[in-house]
Structure formats: C-alpha cells, structure tokens
Amino acid sequence: MVDQGPFFQRDRDWHPPAFTPQYKTSVLRSPQQALLSLENTISEMTGPVFGHDKIGPLDNDLIRNYVQTGEPIGQRIIVYGRVLDENARPVPGALVEFWQANAGGRYRHKKETYLAPIDPNFGGCGRTITDEEGRYRFRTIKPGAYPWPNGVNDWRPAHIHFSIFGHAFAQRLITQMYFEGDPMIWQCPIVSTIPDQAAIEQLVAALDRNNTLPMDALAYKFDIVLRGRRSTMFENRMEGN
Amino acid sequence: MVQKLGFLKESPSQTAGPYVHIGTTPNWVEITGVWKEDLGLVLVGPETKGERIIVKGHVYDGAGDPLKDALIEIWQADAEGFYNSPQERRGRADPNFAGWGRQPADGVTGEYKFETIKPGRVPYKDGRLMAPHITFWIVARGINIGLHTRMYFGDEDAANAECPVLARIAHKARIPTLVATRGVENGLPTYTFDIHLQGEKETVFFDI
Numbered sequence: 001m002v003d004q005g006p007f008f009q010r011d012r013d014w015h016p017p018a019f020t021p022q023y024k025t026s027v028l029r030s031p032q033q034a035l036l037s038l039e040n041t042i043s044e045m046t047g048p049v050f051g052h053d054k055i056g057p058l059d060n061d062l063i064r065n066y067v068q069t070g071e072p073i074g075q076r077i078i079v080y081g082r083v084l085d086e087n088a089r090p091v092p093g094a095l096v097e098f099w100q101a102n103a104g105g106r107y108r109h110k111k112e113t114y115l116a117p118i119d120p121n122f123g124g125c126g127r128t129i130t131d132e133e134g135r136y137r138f139r140t141i142k143p144g145a146y147p148w149p150n151g152v153n154d155w156r157p158a159h160i161h162f163s164i165f166g167h168a169f170a171q172r173l174i175t176q177m178y179f180e181g182d183p184m185i186w187q188c189p190i191v192s193t194i195p196d197q198a199a200i201e202q203l204v205a206a207l208d209r210n211n212t213l214p215m216d217a218l219a220y221k222f223d224i225v226l227r228g229r230r231s232t233m234f235e236n237r238m239e240g241n
Numbered sequence: 242m243v244q245k246l247g248f249l250k251e252s253p254s255q256t257a258g259p260y261v262h263i264g265t266t267p268n269w270v271e272i273t274g275v276w277k278e279d280l281g282l283v284l285v286g287p288e289t290k291g292e293r294i295i296v297k298g299h300v301y302d303g304a305g306d307p308l309k310d311a312l313i314e315i316w317q318a319d320a321e322g323f324y325n326s327p328q329e330r331r332g333r334a335d336p337n338f339a340g341w342g343r344q345p346a347d348g349v350t351g352e353y354k355f356e357t358i359k360p361g362r363v364p365y366k367d368g369r370l371m372a373p374h375i376t377f378w379i380v381a382r383g384i385n386i387g388l389h390t391r392m393y394f395g396d397e398d399a400a401n402a403e404c405p406v407l408a409r410i411a412h413k414a415r416i417p418t419l420v421a422t423r424g425v426e427n428g429l430p431t432y433t434f435d436i437h438l439q440g441e442k443e444t445v446f447f448d449i
Binding site for chain 2: 008009010011012014015016017018020023025026027028029030031032033035036037038039040041042043044045046047048049050054056058059065066084085086087088097098099100107108109110111112123124125126127161163167168169170172173174175176190191193194196198199200202203224225226227228
C-alpha cells in the first residue's frame with residue numbers, strides 16, 4: 001500500500017509542551033524559541049521500512065525472550081491493539097518497540113540503582129511489526145510502579161514505553177501506556193505534562209476480559225494513533241492537494 | 242451542534258525516559274541474546290554508493306552540559322538523492338543504503354557518532370532543490386516530544402544559500418545552528434553537528 005499526501009498538522013496543544021517544570025528535567029531540555037513550521041517535504045513524508053526478517057520468533061514474548069533459569073515472576077498479561085492513523089485507517093508494517101521495568105519496578109539498565117531486585121529471567125524489551133490490519137500483540141509481565149528522583153516522593157505509575165514507526169519520519173512517535181484503574185496515573189508529573197485529560201485517557205489501556213486467557217494471562221487493549229494524511233482526491237498537483 | 246468530522250486524535254507523546262536504550266539498543270546496555278543486533282547502528286556496507294563520512298557531535302542542555310542519555314535517529318537520502326522508502330516515487334534508491342540510523346549518546350562523554358554517506362540533493366515541494374541535509378530526531382529523558390531538526394553541510398555554501406527550507410528561517414543568525422563543520426578524522430571527512438536544546442546557541446527545531 002502506498003500512501004499519498006502530506007500529513008495533518010500535529011496538534012501541539014494535545015501533545016505535552018516542551019517546558020513542563022513539574023517534570024524537572026524538562027526545564028533545561030526544552031527549546032525556548034518557537035519551532036519552525038515546515039510544510040512536509042519528501043524528507044519527512046518518507047521513512048524507513050523494517051522487514052519481518054529483522055524480527056525473531058520470541059521478540060514479542062517478554063515472558064520467554066530472556067529466560068535463563070525459568071520464567072519471570074509477576075502477573076502474566078497480553079497487550080494487544082492496533083496502530084491506526086487519524087483517518088482511522090490501519091497502519092500495516094509498522095515497527096512497534098516496547099520496554100518496561102519488571103514486576104517490582106526495576107529496569108535492567110546499568111544506570112538504574114533502585115533497590116528492588118532485577119529478575120534473572122526478565123529482560124524487558126520487545127518488538128513486533130503490525131499485520132495487514134495494523135494489529136500487534138505481545139505477552140509480558142505487568143510492570144511495577146517505580147520511584148524516581150523528581151519530587152521527594154514521586155512514583156511512576158505502572159507503564160510500558162512504546163516506540164512506533166509509521167510509514168514516514170513525520171509519524172515517528174514515542175509514548176507510554178498506562179493501566180486502567182491505576183490511581184497513580186493522576187499523581188504523576190510526567191503524565192501531567194499532557195494538558196488535556198482526554199489525551200491522557202488515550203494512553204490508558206483497558207482491561208479486556210474477553211481476550212484474557214483463562215487460568216493464564218489477563219489482557220489489556222491499547223490502540224495507538226499516528227498522524228493521518230490528506231487525501232489526493234483532487235490531483236491538481238503532483239505532490240498532493 | 243454539527244456533524245462530527247470523525248477523525249481520531251494522535252496518541253500524545255511522552256518522554257522516552259532515561260532507559261530508552263532497553264527497547265531501542267538493548268545490546269548496547271548489555272541485554273544480550275534477545276535480538277541479534279541493535280537496529281540502525283550500521284548504515285553503510287561495502288556495496289553502498291557514495292562518499293563515506295562521519296557525522297558526530299553532542300546534544301547540550303540549557304546549562305551547556307552534554308546529554309548522556311539521548312537517543313539520536315537520522316533519516317537521509319542516498320548519494321543520488323533518493324529515499325529508500327515505498328513513498329519514494331521519483332526513482333529507486335540504492336538498495337544497499339537504508340538511509341536510517343540510530344545511535345545512543347555515549348554514556349560517559351555524551352558524544353554520538355554515525356558513519357554514513359553524504360546525501361544527494363532532493364527537491365522541495367515546488368521542484369527547487371533543497372541543499373543536501375540529514376533529518377535528525379532526538380529523544381531523551383526530559384524531552385516530552387521528539388525534536389526534529391536538520392543537519393546541513395558546511396562545505397555546501399552555494400546549495401545552502403539557495404535552499405528553500407533554510408530560506409524560511411527569518412532570523413538569519415540562527416541558520417548556522419543547522420550547518421555542520423567539516424574536518425577529517427581517521428582519513429574520513431567528518432562533520433561535527435552539535436545540537437543545543439536551549440539558550441544562546443539554540444538549534445532550530447521544526448514542526449514538520
């Protein structure tokens with residue numbers, strides 16, 4: 001499938017702004033000048049494609065892809081959903097990467113010092129490519145909450161990080177998924193960088209009992225929306241209308 | 242009330258956080274055996290056409306300190322100015338050059354480095370040629386939404402002077418923030434492109 005047309009302009013009142021002082025690291029890492037608005041050129045309307053040959057059979061199974069002595073400890077879950085664009089069209093062939101802490105909130109990273117132990121059987125990374133309907137799916141352990149040095153007693157809600165490649169570099173997105181019903185979502189200075197409550201709710205995955213595997217794993221549904229493109233219904237210009 | 246237009250909203254961005262490497266360059270943080278190699282570390286092979294170059298630099302915060310946890314991605318055309326993407330309709334790109342790279346900043350020094358090729362020129366939407374450039378995307382702890390910018394080449398004065406995108410920058414004094422200086426390292430042309438997130442030397446970032 002070949003897309004057409006430039007992308008809808010990003011709604012930067014829906015996304016978090018760069019400068020959000022309650023998230024302290026953003027203070028020195030936020031540009032102060034206005035962004036330069038640029039109509040899409042071919043440099044942004046194109047993007048890399050990743051073939052299925054890059055993906056190993058266990059890449060979307062975090063319960064088994066780092067096994068050393070046995071399976072990791074924690075609540076077994078399935079996370080699934082679709083990658084769509086703003087026109088509600090599926091985005092097939094999208095590379096989705098995800099990473100997370102273990103059940104105790106500990107990341108496997110050399111700069112991480114939280115006292116909760118690492119799980120010898122949990123790496124915390126996975127990836128997959130969406131199918132022709134834009135669907136993706138992976139199996140993992142539900143991550144734990146995690147304290148971080150921001151305020152003196154700030155904790156991240158349970159979350160899974162997502163990195164998504166659409167069909168163009170203009171669609172490139174990194175975000176985080178949260179879990180339905182977690183009270184810490186509404187206390188988190190990173191979540192609250194997003195100004196609009198409806199936008200925050202778009203990042204909260206719903207518990208889905210219908211896709212749960214009985215006696216095995218709970219399921220959470222998390223759809224991701226990338227930027228949509230203008231149609232080329234009126235072909236008065238080669239580059240789209 | 243009027244009829245709803247029916248569009249979905251884009252998923253809002255969140256910071257990549259300090260441990261972005263776990264999911265993007267796991268081997269680099271010693272999570273080995275999950276996948277064979279990290280994506281995007283190697284751009285060129287023996288068959289790739291074009292002039293080999295090194296692109297390197299640091300990403301600095303508003304206090305002038307280098308970010309040691311940034312992740313940098315680049316996207317560029319091949320030596321003839323074609324993108325290796327299904328969206329490219331002008332011709333076929335060099336099959337031995339994907340055009341995409343990803344590198345973490347060094348955990349101690351904050352330096353990032355790509356070995357790539359110098360891209361050819363590609364057209365702006367009205368057909369005029371843009372100057373050779375590499376598109377950058379930067380994420381890190383403290384960056385709420387990925388930052389887009391472009392690197393242009395310090396030895397392309399004539400092309401830079403007529404680039405329709407550089408011409409869009411009203412404050413001409415800011416154009417040099419997008420132009421990398423050329424030097425030589427290990428016998429290879431080396432372009433140093435430092436990115437300043439904030440302050441006097443703030444890099445131009447794009448809303449594309």
